[in-house]
Amino acid sequence: MAAExxxxxxxxxxxxxxxxxxxxxxxxxxxxxxxxxxxxxxxVLQALFVSLAFGCLAYIFVTCDFSxxxxxxxxxxxxxxxxxxxxxxxxxxxxxLLWVLILALCGGVLAAFGGTLRETLQARVLxxxxxxxxxxxxxxxxxxxPFLRLDPAPSEGMELNPLLQDPGLVLHPPVLYxxxxxxxxxxxxxVAALIEGRVDAAWARWVRPWVLAAWIPLTLGITLGSAWAYxxxxxxxxxxxxxxENASLMPWxxxxxxxxxxxxxxxxxxLVSWTxxxxxxxxxxxxxxxxxxxxxxxxxxxxxxxxxxxxxxxLGIIALTTGLSLALxxxxxxxxxxxxxxxxxxxxxxxxxxxxxLTALTATVFLGTFSPVFxxxxxxxxxxxxxxxxxxxxVPLAFVLLLLVVFGPMLNWKRDDWRAxxxxxxxxxxxxxxxxxLGLIANGLAGVITAGGLGLAAWLLAGSVLVLARRxxxxxxxxGRAIRTTPRALYGLTLAHAGLGLLALGIxxxxxxxxxxxxxxxxGDTVAFAGRTLTLSAFETVTGPNxxxxxARFTVTGQGKPYMLSSEKRFYASAQTQTTEAxxxxxxxxxxxxxxxxxxxxxxxxxxxxxxxxVWIWIGGFxxxxxxxxxxxxxxxxxGAAVKAVPAAxxxxxxx
Amino acid sequence: MRRFLILTxxxxxxxxxxxxxxxxxxxxxxxxxxxxHSLSKDLRCVVCQxxxxxxxDAALARDLRIILRERISAGDTDEQAVAYLVARYGxxxxxxxxxxxxxxxxxxxxxxxxxxxxxxxxxxxxSRAPSRAEPLSADEExxxxxxxxxxxxx
Amino acid sequence: xxxxxxxxxxxLFAAVLIGFFAGLGRDPALLPSTMIGKPVxxxxxxxxxxxxxxxxxxxxxxxxxxxxxxxxxxxACRIEHPLLMRLRAEGVLLHGVDWKDQPQAGYxxxxxxxxxxxxxxxxxxxxxxxxxxxxxxxxxxVIDKQxxxxxxxxxxxxxxxxxxxxxxxxxxxxxxx
Numbered sequence: 001m002a003a004e005x006x007x008x009x010x011x012x013x014x015x016x017x018x019x020x021x022x023x024x025x026x027x028x029x030x031x032x033x034x035x036x037x038x039x040x041x042x043x044v045l046q047a048l049f050v051s052l053a054f055g056c057l058a059y060i061f062v063t064c065d066f067s068x069x070x071x072x073x074x075x076x077x078x079x080x081x082x083x084x085x086x087x088x089x090x091x092x093x094x095x096x097l098l099w100v101l102i103l104a105l106c107g108g109v110l111a112a113f114g115g116t117l118r119e120t121l122q123a124r125v126l127x128x129x130x131x132x133x134x135x136x137x138x139x140x141x142x143x144x145x146p147f148l149r150l151d152p153a154p155s156e157g158m159e160l161n162p163l164l165q166d167p168g169l170v171l172h173p174p175v176l177y178x179x180x181x182x183x184x185x186x187x188x189x190x191v192a193a194l195i196e197g198r199v200d201a202a203w204a205r206w207v208r209p210w211v212l213a214a215w216i217p218l219t220l221g222i223t224l225g226s227a228w229a230y231x232x233x234x235x236x237x238x239x240x241x242x243x244x245e246n247a248s249l250m251p252w253x254x255x256x257x258x259x260x261x262x263x264x265x266x267x268x269x270x271l272v273s274w275t276x277x278x279x280x281x282x283x284x285x286x287x288x289x290x291x292x293x294x295x296x297x298x299x300x301x302x303x304x305x306x307x308x309x310x311x312x313x314x315l316g317i318i319a320l321t322t323g324l325s326l327a328l329x330x331x332x333x334x335x336x337x338x339x340x341x342x343x344x345x346x347x348x349x350x351x352x353x354x355x356x357x358l359t360a361l362t363a364t365v366f367l368g369t370f371s372p373v374f375x376x377x378x379x380x381x382x383x384x385x386x387x388x389x390x391x392x393x394x395v396p397l398a399f400v401l402l403l404l405v406v407f408g409p410m411l412n413w414k415r416d417d418w419r420a421x422x423x424x425x426x427x428x429x430x431x432x433x434x435x436x437x438l439g440l441i442a443n444g445l446a447g448v449i450t451a452g453g454l455g456l457a458a459w460l461l462a463g464s465v466l467v468l469a470r471r472x473x474x475x476x477x478x479x480g481r482a483i484r485t486t487p488r489a490l491y492g493l494t495l496a497h498a499g500l501g502l503l504a505l506g507i508x509x510x511x512x513x514x515x516x517x518x519x520x521x522x523x524g525d526t527v528a529f530a531g532r533t534l535t536l537s538a539f540e541t542v543t544g545p546n547x548x549x550x551x552a553r554f555t556v557t558g559q560g561k562p563y564m565l566s567s568e569k570r571f572y573a574s575a576q577t578q579t580t581e582a583x584x585x586x587x588x589x590x591x592x593x594x595x596x597x598x599x600x601x602x603x604x605x606x607x608x609x610x611x612x613x614x615v616w617i618w619i620g621g622f623x624x625x626x627x628x629x630x631x632x633x634x635x636x637x638x639x640g641a642a643v644k645a646v647p648a649a650x651x652x653x654x655x656x
Numbered sequence: 657m658r659r660f661l662i663l664t665x666x667x668x669x670x671x672x673x674x675x676x677x678x679x680x681x682x683x684x685x686x687x688x689x690x691x692x693h694s695l696s697k698d699l700r701c702v703v704c705q706x707x708x709x710x711x712x713d714a715a716l717a718r719d720l721r722i723i724l725r726e727r728i729s730a731g732d733t734d735e736q737a738v739a740y741l742v743a744r745y746g747x748x749x750x751x752x753x754x755x756x757x758x759x760x761x762x763x764x765x766x767x768x769x770x771x772x773x774x775x776x777x778x779x780x781x782x783s784r785a786p787s788r789a790e791p792l793s794a795d796e797e798x799x800x801x802x803x804x805x806x807x808x809x810x
Numbered sequence: 811x812x813x814x815x816x817x818x819x820x821x822l823f824a825a826v827l828i829g830f831f832a833g834l835g836r837d838p839a840l841l842p843s844t845m846i847g848k849p850v851x852x853x854x855x856x857x858x859x860x861x862x863x864x865x866x867x868x869x870x871x872x873x874x875x876x877x878x879x880x881x882x883x884x885x886a887c888r889i890e891h892p893l894l895m896r897l898r899a900e901g902v903l904l905h906g907v908d909w910k911d912q913p914q915a916g917y918x919x920x921x922x923x924x925x926x927x928x929x930x931x932x933x934x935x936x937x938x939x940x941x942x943x944x945x946x947x948x949x950x951x952v953i954d955k956q957x958x959x960x961x962x963x964x965x966x967x968x969x970x971x972x973x974x975x976x977x978x979x980x981x982x983x984x985x986x987x
Contacts, residue, residue, distance in 0.1 A: 240706070270784070281819075312834065315827070323824070323827065329820065333816045340784065342781050342784035343781075344781050352777050353777075356777055357770070360767075361766075363769040367762050370826075371759070373829060373833040373836075374833075376836065377832055377836075381747065382746060382841055383750075383753045384747075384750060384751050385762065387698070388698050388751055389762075518679050520679045715910065716936070716940075716946070719935075744942070744943045745844065745945070746842060746943070776815075
């Protein structure tokens with residue numbers, strides 16, 4: 001029953017999306033308010049029906065209705081309920097439905113709460129949104145229908161991939177998708193602006209919170225994914241430059257650029273057509289990221305069923321959305337002009353530089369990810385692009401960008417003075433120089449990269465605190481008032497940039513000082529490793545809800561109180577799969593990571609890693625996301641807030 | 657999603673059964689072992705395609721790790737040891753792509769984007785420098801308007 | 811000039827899109843062989859069959875032939891085995907290498923399913939296969955009269971592959987001097 005209801009809801013949602021794509025665009029063109037209102041209602045209804053469809057699928061998974069093929073392939077009665085629920089999106093069809101759900105919810109929110117938006121702009125945004133939604137409903141229904149029945153129904157389902165039976169999976173995809181799909185709103189705004197031929201500060205004020213609202217979950221999603229890979233994959237890596245990871249990094253980099261350029265557009269009315277282009281490209285990269293891995297072009301796809309028909313459909317959608325919007329851009333963007341003045345040494349100048357580097361970084365990841373595909377077509381040779389490539393291209397560019405991060409917030413809008421700026425940054429500069437020097441003394445010239453990384457972290461941390469400190473220092477006569485009146489956006493900026501500093505600290509620490517050891521251990525054996533002593537104190541078979549495991553427990557002494565650490569090798573009988581659960585001791589100074597391998601007459605293979613400071617990588621990511629959230633809560637950014645006239649706003653030029 | 661791939665490898669590993677670096681593979685000489693360890697981190701497993709042979713559980717990755725250690729023990733330089741594997745499996749096994757004619761765009765593309773973008777940004781800023789953007793006279797304004805209109809018509 | 815800059819994104823995108831579409835049908839997991847056109851590296855393997863003559867580089871050349879890498883633990887080898895038997899019946903010169911496998915197990919495999927090979931070597935360490943760039947069994951190489959590798963196929967040989975690719979290629983090699 002639930003499958004039929006879900007199927008029907010999905011078909012209705014497709015029809016509603018078609019209505020949503022047609023009526024408001026036509027209504028805005030004709031100035032027909034009734035048609036525009038119909039578009040809004042279609043968007044809200046579409047969101048309701050997709051929610052219903054998703055609810056049905058989740059219900060099917062949780063209740064183990066194996067007459068539905070998808071549930072039979074990915075759910076199992078032995079699986080804990082939470083993972084049966086998570087299995088809803090742990091597969092191609094279900095994750096697509098989740099994707100469409102978030103898209104529809106964005107549309108619904110825009111329709112329901114976009115009342116203060118200019119009516120024609122809102123109608124056009126909804127129309128474009130409807131077009132995207134309709135094409136994805138089509139993709140879902142025609143190539144990846146999640147509600148297909150199985151006859152006869154099996155009595156037991158196949159288990160969800162055990163690696164995915166983890167709290168990380170419950171959170172990771174929805175959060176990541178919220179980020180990807182969130183950028184669709186900025187995209188729709190950009191296309192609507194191109195249709196209207198006008199971009200103004202009010203437009204930027206609408207786009208910016210949406211970009212931020214997408215950027216926060218994307219940051220969070222990438223951080224979660226990295227943490228999950230670290231503890232779940234069993235060898236302690238935190239970033240692999242895998243195509244799937246790169247796919248999330250590209251929209252993040254470009255989305256970060258967009259976040260900043262939209263600020264310039266709002267405050268100074270400059271970088272207008274560039275911001276519009278970024279809106280289009282960021283969402284396009286989200287599309288490329290979510291879908292190319294399903295098309296069979298890149299190796300990461302192994303697991304999502306690769307179907308050439310799906311690949312063609314997805315590329316078709318990308319061709320249409322990105323191709324048409326870029327064509328529209330080529331046609332209409334030259335007509336959008338702004339009269340804003342621009343000085344190189346100014347906040348907007350700094351942000352331009354930020355955008356330049358972020359674009360180059362995005363291009364680096366893009367080239368690294370896709371050039372194997374292109375080179376193979378060129379001469380039939382396969383190459384690999386892995387960490388060493390990024391260490392030589394991405395890392396130096398990122399290093400320079402991070403050096404520049406501190407300057408940005410120190411610069412005044414419109415124009416500034418070199419000498420005054422240099423004076424402003426003297427404290428972080430001195431601090432960073434001190435750390436650099438100490439690092440060089442401690443490590444010698446061979447450790448110059450390590451010292452540089454630590455200096456950079458100090459520079460970023462001090463530089464971001466300085467943003468707040470300067471404001472409070474200026475108002476020190478009435479400090480309480482100065483603190484109270486500090487806008488949240490400034491706290492957000494401080495947190496986000498400080499997060500980068502923590503990230504730099506973590507990356508430097510683990511890269512410079514990581515160490516590992518592999519050995520055979522028997523019960524009672526002791527090994528000294530990275531300032532600690534580990535004893536294999538127990539090794540036995542344990543039984544979990546749907547697996548059997550060989551569990552090794554270690555007593556660790558040295559560096560504080562003794563503690564226990566356990567690692568196990570699990571065997572999931574119904575999935576016929578083995579996984580390794582690592583034992584990880586997390587401390588601010590460094591993690592001890594233990595994982596057990598095969599057993600032999602010599603004992604059990606034990607792998608040990610020491611990961612100094614690694615936890616700051618993820619803390620940094622979370623702090624950045626938190627900064628975004630604090631910024632988003634700023635009164636000035638809240639949707640529909642009354643706005644004061646902005647000086648030097650873009651001069652709209654009618655392009656009719 | 658990357659994890660799906662890892663699973664494929666985990667399944668393969670059950671068949672070929674050998675987990676990442678094992679104690680018995682390691683060289684006695686810590687210097688040589690360290691070289692082999694760092695080299696194998698930059699070599700890609702040909703079975704589990706997105707892992708290095710250092711991380712991979714595949715049986716073939718184990719063979720390649722052992723071969724690498726043999727070459728190094730036999731006195732090969734790092735380059736020679738890598739070349740030995742490249743001769744058999746192609747440049748695919750190098751996680752660091754070679755600098756060749758067909759990889760020029762890959763290696764120098766980032767720098768090119770930075771330079772071209774920088775040039776573009778400079779031109780943009782120059783065109784908006786205050787000195788150049790003095791207000792137009794009423795006549796010029798009208799002329800611009802007509803020019804713009806003809807532009808659109810054409 | 812100014813307009814050109816705005817057209818650039820859509821042009822670049824079109825180029826990338828063409829690349830994506832063209833790349834769609836390709837298998838990203840398939841590795842090209844580095845051996846094509848090169849002589850088979852030196853090897854000398856003991857036979858899988860007890861008491862039989864081994865398989866070595868000296869056996870190569872003279873006539874075009876196939877070298878098939880198999881193993882008793884390999885699932886896809888089961889699929890292609892009937893075809894290999896057919897080729898043997900048709901008189902195709904087919905040699906085998908039992909890769910990364912115990913010779914007893916490899917011999918049992920031939921006992922159970924029939925023995926399609928003229929010579930069949932036992933490559934317990936897998937080194938002969940690795941020298942030829944074998945990454946997984948089954949793999950099949952076409953060797954010309956000079957003992958050079960001319961073609962490699964990864965995965966099970968299908969009747970279609972034999973009829974459309976391998977047989978025409980071997981006929982062509984036979985006519986080469």
